[in-house]
Amino acid sequence: MMTINIDKFSGPLSLLLQIIEKEELDITSVNLAKIADEYLEYIKKSEEIRPEAMADFLLMAAKLLYIKSKALLPYLFSEEDQAELDDLAGKLKMYKDFVHLSQKVNKIIGRKRFSFFRSLPKSGRRLNILSDCFFPPKNVSTDVLWTEFKKVLENINFLEEELEKKTILDEVKIEDRIVFIKNIISQKIKINFSNILREAVSRTEIIVNFLAILELVKQKEIIFTQDDLFGEIFLESYQELEIIN
């Protein structure tokens, strides 16, 4: 883990700048692509980021991943995208300028060359307090105030509307499904996807199963075939296939 001591309020640009400077890189989109992983790693582990600020940090993460994907697959991006990416580098440079200025301002304040204004004399201050006070008219009694206050209370409309609350349940774990599918594949040479879904009760579970398969394909554990659009998906063990061939 890198040793970056970010002030927790300073924000994603500040984090980005610190990583870039630590790596001694210039601010260019190419270099921003290089540090995307480091940035992600930091926000994943950091406990310093306030939850309210997290959205801003994640937005920056998305931008960095976008830049990184462009570095890997340049032919998929238009010139318009390029302008947007250069924009981030430009913004980071601008931010850097202001950070440096703020360090200068801090030095200026640090000299403690404060000026002071004339302060109000004590008698003047007392007068001021009096004029700021509320003097009720003579015919106002506590009863009158109480009735008026009740009227105010009655006029407040309470908002009854409750916002819908929904949390996605942690029904199935993708890790469990991967193990499950691996087990089946190791026993049978070929299996169809609907077979795996037989026990699935919710949409989430179906999605998780599908993600598990994608992950296994990526890890070269299995391969899949599908003959028609929306047709049955068949799964085979990657190793089995190699032996057969």
Place this chain on the structure above:
Amino acid sequence: MELKNLLESLFFVSYRPLTIKELVDFSKKDLLEVEEAIKELSEEYSNNNRGLRIIENNKKYQMASSPENAKLIQAFLQSEVSGELTPASLETLTIIAYRGPIKKIELEKIRGINCSLILRNLLIKGLIEEKAGREDDDNEYVVSLEFVKFLGIDNLKDLPEYEKFNKNEEIDKLLGKTDPLWQSAILGEDEEEKEKKEEEADEDSLDN
């Protein structure tokens, strides 16, 4: 009565900052004359090793003790200001000082993070001022005279590289600033005048 002389007396007796408008009204002279007189007066104080300064911010002026005597005056007033700021406050104040009047959205573009909370904090501390716009989003922020006081300078123009960062095409471009009214908006301009100008501009654009 000489204008400079009159202004000096006004600054002396006033416990609060005086706006350029007030000074023009009291002296019954025109704006340029008053501004010139204040400038002369202010330079007399800063160039002649005097114990007083005229500090200006946002077209508000106030007489203050000169920064050389800070330590002593602080002890005399039993003031406990330390001038210490969190990095986020410092960053935000710097941007507002160099770029003010600035809208919240522009500040957020520069800092890359939501600034509602920090702005509220600085407002409460009296380090910045809010100038209400027509919509909430149009509110503009400037640093206060209280903040300038901490810097020991006569006005923000004395900050390092102020001109460079105050008027900067590169920054304007990155902030997506296209509104020409913004550029022409004069610090401390009377709200009514400003609105009138905007209305005129609106009418102009309708005519086209």
